[in-house]
Amino acid sequence: MDLKSGYPFWAVRNGLLTAFPQLSHDHQSDVVVVGGGITGALIADELSRHGHHVVVLERRDVGWGSSAASTALLQYEIDTHMTDLTKRYGEAEAVLAYRACADAIGELETLAAGMGYVDFERQQSLYYASNDEHVAELKEELALRQKHGFDAEWLDHEAISAQYGFKAPGAILTHLAASIDPYRMAYQLFAKVVERGGEVYDRTKMEAMTSDEQGVTLTLANGATLRCQYVVMAAGYESQAWLPNPVASNRSSYAFITDPLPSDTLGKLRHTMVWESARPYLYMRTTCDGRLLVGGDDDDEDIPSRRDARVEEKARGLTRKVEELWPTLDINPTFSWGGTFAETDDGLPFFGPHETHGPRIHFAMAYGGNGISYSMIGAKLLRALIEGKEHPLAELFSFQRLARMT
Numbered sequence: 001m002d003l004k005s006g007y008p009f010w011a012v013r014n015g016l017l018t019a020f021p022q023l024s025h026d027h028q029s030d031v032v033v034v035g036g037g038i039t040g041a042l043i044a045d046e047l048s049r050h051g052h053h054v055v056v057l058e059r060r061d062v063g064w065g066s067s068a069a070s071t072a073l074l075q076y077e078i079d080t081h082m083t084d085l086t087k088r089y090g091e092a093e094a095v096l097a098y099r100a101c102a103d104a105i106g107e108l109e110t111l112a113a114g115m116g117y118v119d120f121e122r123q124q125s126l127y128y129a130s131n132d133e134h135v136a137e138l139k140e141e142l143a144l145r146q147k148h149g150f151d152a153e154w155l156d157h158e159a160i161s162a163q164y165g166f167k168a169p170g171a172i173l174t175h176l177a178a179s180i181d182p183y184r185m186a187y188q189l190f191a192k193v194v195e196r197g198g199e200v201y202d203r204t205k206m207e208a209m210t211s212d213e214q215g216v217t218l219t220l221a222n223g224a225t226l227r228c229q230y231v232v233m234a235a236g237y238e239s240q241a242w243l244p245n246p247v248a249s250n251r252s253s254y255a256f257i258t259d260p261l262p263s264d265t266l267g268k269l270r271h272t273m274v275w276e277s278a279r280p281y282l283y284m285r286t287t288c289d290g291r292l293l294v295g296g297d298d299d300d301e302d303i304p305s306r307r308d309a310r311v312e313e314k315a316r317g318l319t320r321k322v323e324e325l326w327p328t329l330d331i332n333p334t335f336s337w338g339g340t341f342a343e344t345d346d347g348l349p350f351f352g353p354h355e356t357h358g359p360r361i362h363f364a365m366a367y368g369g370n371g372i373s374y375s376m377i378g379a380k381l382l383r384a385l386i387e388g389k390e391h392p393l394a395e396l397f398s399f400q401r402l403a404r405m406t
C-alpha cells in the first residue's frame with residue numbers, strides 16, 4: 001500500500017532527518033512497536049519514558065507513511081459531534097472522549113516543549129456552519145459542550161465577517177487547538193527513545209507474529225526473529241490487514257500549502273484554524289512561517305495510482321473554494337499532496353488487543369480526522385494496559401465497541 005502521493009510538505013521541508021539502521025539479526029525486547037509514524041513515536045516515547053525497553057520496526061523510513069501527509073491540526077473536536085456520540089454511547093462517554101482529546105493537546109504541548117523545534121503552536125478553531133440548515137445542529141452542539149465546561153462560544157454571521165472576513169451563517173469558536181509538524185515531532189520522539197536505550201530500525205518489515213503464554217515471536221521479512229513480551233501494532237492504515245474484518249473505511253484526503261504569506265493578508269487566520277460542518281469538510285491552518293495549509297475534498301479512492309493522478313486537480317479545486325470564501329486572497333499551491341486515511345463509523349479510534357491475536361498484541365488504530373490527538377491518548381492507554389492498570393477509555397476505545405456499533 002502506497003500511503004501518500006505528490007509532495008507532502010513536511011517531508012520536503014525536513015528531508016530525511018535521521019537514517020536509522022536495519023535490523024537483520026535475531027533479537028529481543030520488552031515491547032516491540034511495529035510502525036514508525038507519529039503513533040508509534042508517541043507510544044515508544046511513553047513506554048521508554050516509563051522504563052520499558054522498546055524496539056521500533058519501520059518497513060519504510062520513519063515518518064514516511066501517512067504521518068508525512070498529515071496536515072496536523074490538533075483538536076479536541078472529534079469529527080463526530082458530541083451530540084451524536086451521546087446518542088450512540090450516552091453523554092458520560094461522549095464527554096469522556098472529548099475531554100481526553102482536550103487533555104491530549106496539553107500533553108502534546110508539554111512533549112513538544114521538550115523536543116526542540118517541531119512547529120507547535122496554540123491556535124483557535126473556528127467551526128463554521130456550511131449552510132443555514134446546519135446552524136441549529138451546531139448551536140445544539142455548542143450548548144452541550146458549554147454544559148460540560150468546554151471553552152467555546154457562538155459567532156453570528158456579522159461577527160464572522162467582521163473578524164475573519166468571510167461569509168457563513170454562524171460558527172463555534174473554540175480557544176483550545178494547536179498545530180504541529182508531525183514528521184519532525186516523530187523523528188524527535190524517536191531520538192529520545194534511542195537516548196533512553198530504545199532501538200529504532202528503518203526498512204525492517206514485520207511479516208508474521210505468533211503469540212504464546214510467555215510472549216510473542218515476530219518474524220521479519222529478512223528472516224530474523226524478535227522475541228518480546230508485548231507487541232504494539234502502530235502500523236497505521238496497514239494495521240487493518242492484520243484483522244479478519246475491516247473496522248474502518250480507507251479514504252484519500254488531499255492538501256496543499258502556499259508560500260509564506262504576509263501576516264496582514266492572513267489577519268486572524270494566522271492563529272485560527274478553520275473548518276466547516278459539511279462532509280467532507282474544507283479545512284485550513286497556518287504554519288509558524290506564515291504559510292496557509294489547506295485540506296479536504298476527501299474521496300473513497302483507495303488505489304494509489306488514481307489518487308496520484310488526482311492531486312493537482314484536487315489542489316486546484318481546494319484553491320477555488322478558499323478563494324470563493326476570501327475573494328481578496330490570492331493563493332497558489334506551492335506543494336500539493338494526497339494521502340490515505342481511515343474513518344471508523346463513529347469517528348472513534350481502536351486501542352488494545354483483538355481476540356484474533358490474544359492479549360499480548362495491542363493495536364493502535366488512531367483513525368479519524370484528529371488521529372494525532374488520538375495517538376497521544378493511545379500512548380497512555382496502551383501503557384496502562386501493558387502495565388496491567390486501568391484506563392478510563394480502555395473499554396470505549398476497545399474492539400468490544402464493535403458490538404455496540406451494529
Ligand SMILES: Cc1cc2nc3c(=O)[nH]c(=O)nc-3n(C[C@H](O)[C@H](O)[C@H](O)COP(=O)(O)OP(=O)(O)OC[C@H]3O[C@@H](n4cnc5c(N)ncnc54)[C@H](O)[C@@H]3O)c2cc1C
Nearest residue numbers: 035037038039059065066067070073206236339370371372
Ligand atoms: C491528508 C491527511 C490529513 C490529515 N490531517 C490530520 C489532521 O489535521 N489532524 C490529525 O490529527 N490527523 C490528521 N490526519 C491523520 C493523521 O495523519 C494520522 O492519524 C497519523 O499520521 C497516523 O499516524 P500512524 O503513525 O498511525 O500511521 P503512519 O504514519 O502511516 O505510520 C505507520 C507506519 O507503519 C509502517 N508499517 C506498516 N506495516 C508495517 C510492517 N508490517 N512492519 C513495519 N512497519 C510497518 C508504515 O510504513 C508506516 O510508516 C491526516 C491524514 C492525512 C492523510
